Amino acid sequence: MSSTANKKPTQTSIAVGSPEENDNSSKGSQANIEVESTPYSEEKKPFWQRFRFRVDTTDHPPQIFNKTLYLSILVFGLFGAARGVDEGTISGNLALPAFTRKFGLSDTTKTEHEIATLKSNIASMVQLGSVAGAIIAMKSVDYFGRLRALQVVCIIWLVGVAIQVSSNSVGQLFAGRFVEGLAIGQTTSIGPVYMSEVAPSPIRGMANCIFAGAVYLGIMMGYFANYGSAIHIPEALADGSINDKQWRVTFCVKFIMAGLIFVTSFFLCVESPRWLLKHDKSQEAIEKLSKLRNLPTDHPYILAEISDINEQVTAEKEAARSSSLLDNFRQIFTVKSIAYRLLIIGGGSQVLGQWSGANAVTIYASELFSLVGVTGIDKLKMSAVLGVVKFSSAYFAAFFLIDILGRKRSLYIGVSGQMLCLLYYAIFLNLVPEAAEGVVVNANARRASTGALAAIFLSGAFWTIGFNSIQYLIGNEIFPLGIRSFAQSVIMVLHFANQYGNSSAMPKLMLAMHSFGAFYFFVGVLCIALVWAFFLPELKGRSLESIEEVFTLPWYNLRRCRKLVPDHSQIHKVKYTNSRGNTGADYIQYDLELNKPIGEFVENTGTSRSKNVGGRSSGEEEEEKKV
Template sequence: MSHSILSNEHKELKDQVEVEPISSPPPKRKFRWTIDKRDHPKQIFNITLYLSIFVFGILGAARGLDEGNISGNITLPSFIARFGLKDPTKTTDYLANLKSNITSMVQLGAIGGALIAMKTVDYFGRVRSLQIICLIWIVGTIIQITASNVGQLYAGRLIEGLAIGHTTSIGPVYLAEVAPSPIRGLASCIFAGAVYLGVLISYMTNYGCVLHVADTVNGHINDNQWRYTLIPKILLAGLLLIMATLLCVESPRWLLKVNKVDQAVKNLSKLRHMPEDHAYIVAEISDINEQVMAEKDAIANSSILGNFRDIFTNKSIAYRFFCIAGAAQVIGQWSGANAVTIYASELFSLAGIKGPIGKLKMSAILGAVKLTSAYLGAFFVIDVFGRKRALYSGISLQMISILYYAIFLTIVPQAAEDDTELSPSQTRASKGALAAIFLSGTGWTIGFNSVQYLLGSEIFPLHIRSFAQSLVMVLHFANQYGNSKALPKLMLALQPYGAFYFFVGVMVLGLVFAFLLPELQGRSLESVEEVFTLPWYKLRNCDKLVPDHSNVHEINYINSRGKLEYNSGKVDEIVLPADQKGDRIV
């Protein structure tokens, strides 16, 4: 039905006016400091869409809440005493293992969560999956709050990890599927930026608890000091559960995939604030349906093994998985950014900050810096400058900052000692090291952090998108687990400065990766598939070599060349500028 309606719309367009071929590039426009929405009907940017984006975007805070929470907990005196993190009867190697096990247990659970998400996100749908993981998240947090030994703490953090592993598959996939192309990067970056909203909330909670809650009461450990810091997790999980139920609209792309065509049209109409027979709705449903039908024909008898086979044997999909989405996770996680987040308190002590209050205060400032830069990047960088420019800028800033920090640790290793007085020049260098930590966070948030979720959610074909995104998140958490587990021992084996020189080397590889990356800014998801018909070495020029041929882009293209007038979904008039009237071609 949708194909016939679209055919009539095309006929009506051609009967009224001849226009230049859709494959011709639009006129070059001046640079704008805002997202360019001029070619899209203003109705599609509406409160229903924004509420759905907000709920799934804020889901990113789940991972940040844990990273910020555990970063501060391992500094809180009551947590250290309860779980024996400074037990004098234990060896340095044992204590390093204990600390890394506690901090990385959520990442280990998240690997399992991301694996399970391969099936559950497509089976239950995006909204239902979000509701389920909120309940799992609450259960895991309650187990941690009631823990009195390290075994129960491990169990609670592992279960929480199962929920967090799902979030990084559900959130980016849903956001990429419902957001119009001009704001798709922005929507995904709201998710990425929310990580640092969670980090900031946890850092501030830890700072407040160390200031206002005593670590001992009548000579006994006061577990409330660290237990209070877990409360924001339950509050956010409960809030997301309620908002997902009341505010969110299920993804039309998923509904079409499971043969719920009528509901898909209704949901897209809700998300775009347009009638179901509007030309824009018809065109977008046609684009999605065409891709879904083609993929259903190609994978009529698909299975998990079949999906794995596609990833390893289909050259186009294999390149996307291993050389783009997978490489982004490996390089991003080993650039040292998450190590800075999780072990922030210890890194501040290496730069000369003394005592738990001072270290947690600096951590709170770091959280504020990361949150601010993440959302500045989301609103003013990703969809304004493009993914590649944002990545270049972010990696360069992060690399220079981490290099300075490594040089400082090489030259002034005594800054970490409690009874050391630094010279005036060393004190200034120490302040520079603190600034370097903050700036490295800024570089990370506008660079790799912005693209690591976005790439996996938009480069894979629909039939394998959820599966591939889940597998990418397995890589994400596996590398994050390895990084957080390895850093304490890495700093012992290589000295603190050696670990950060290693991170600088990884970021050099990151610049090469950014150079080869295709720019997908402003493309419809349905047109992305055409990009990967190019050889790998031409992908970086895809914006010039492969125009967007989707039906939605066709309508937008005509609009960009003249003026497209709508009346209840039908095209009333197309007015071309005077300089184009003499050069019209069918």
């Protein structure tokens, strides 16, 4: 394989220009011929010479980046807000006076450890339900399809929220949060799987980061709902009883988001062509792909992409005639390449990401602010600001980093920055413990306190650039189509199991290790994450079907996959550029070794077009050809 992988084929592209250009060619001029080397020859140049602050769409017609595609991505991307709204809401609820009185969190008869246990159970019950939801998604996402699964989950989500908002006891609150978790656990399989399957390779990272960024849109909305409620709604009624409206009104955000996604999915979304082709719905798959790409069904790009998908589907069906739950489990643990992807890459991203401290910062933000001297309602205000910071940085990473810098560079930046910020915060808690009591003794301590506050904000920003982007994206890129949704569900089980463990352990961890000790632990995890990230493959710009070839490399060579394994997928063999850039002008691409065209297409312009191809006379008309 190495001899093939290292080969650098040279291809000739023969341009078919506009009608005016063809008129000139009929007078005897020859067609424009360009000899191109493989795109991976760019790897020889230093990074700073190769870098362009834009996504490379050279091998793709501009029509594929269209409104239908973006609206589908937007609706499925907003699905990420399900988890975020809950984390933002519960984070603020734990500090709302009416909520703490209602569910016993301010009960003076309880010990410190009893309060910590109750708080962690309330906060983490959604994560426990999400583990079960991710297990359900192993079959439901493939059984219903990506679009129908989204609609079913929205209904479950609404039911769970309704149970919570009507709660009059801790038990009912637990039940509602568990049911909501059943929905949230499935969103993290449905959304990223759909994004990876419908997005063209140049923007696949961006599409998945829209989902990841929506988590922080939800968190921001939850934070502001709590802050606004605390300002405008009193905790007690005139007779001194608890004013339940103060915390119940914050759940309106969940109702609005679930209803919006459910309704718009019927009008704006298109089912995944890859799922349709996997379930032997070939004609429908071609039609849906044509709609998503805004190209006719007989366009070479559509045929090339369908060919890539069908080739993988056929190979997988031959390898496994039947696909049962047991077969899938056996495959992910007995096939060495897939087991490595699951346990080391996918599992590693969840274990390291969830124990890096980011989840603790999100859910227990109000308490962490109090440790650096923020008191009263200002804790909720600072939490709202944190939501804005995370939301902004998440979408900055989505649009300007993940598909431009690449997955690994974004991860390096995020992990390094998060590690330094949490290290500063840990050192501050160690050296200025009196800040937690609201006592800052001198000017230096006050400045250090401001720095610690900034460190919390920046750690959240770096998290969204690093692990938050990777934890959803990577699992949907590395697995073959036959087990993609199943494997992603397994990874999401690990995701929520670790999140549950982290959410449950955080209050007790800060008691047992002291606050600073817990954050030193998170810094240690991030150090390990930097070493782990070094061995990851860079999958930016690759078609999903070509990624399978990457994992034929030994694990220690995966980081060099761009040099060792070029992308041989059909869609990269159809060129749509001219001297003015990627404008959709037609190209016929020839392979010099095979001495035959790889693909050829002439758009219907309503006029006869002439061309000079392979020595034919320039006035000779050719019918549309596709390979």
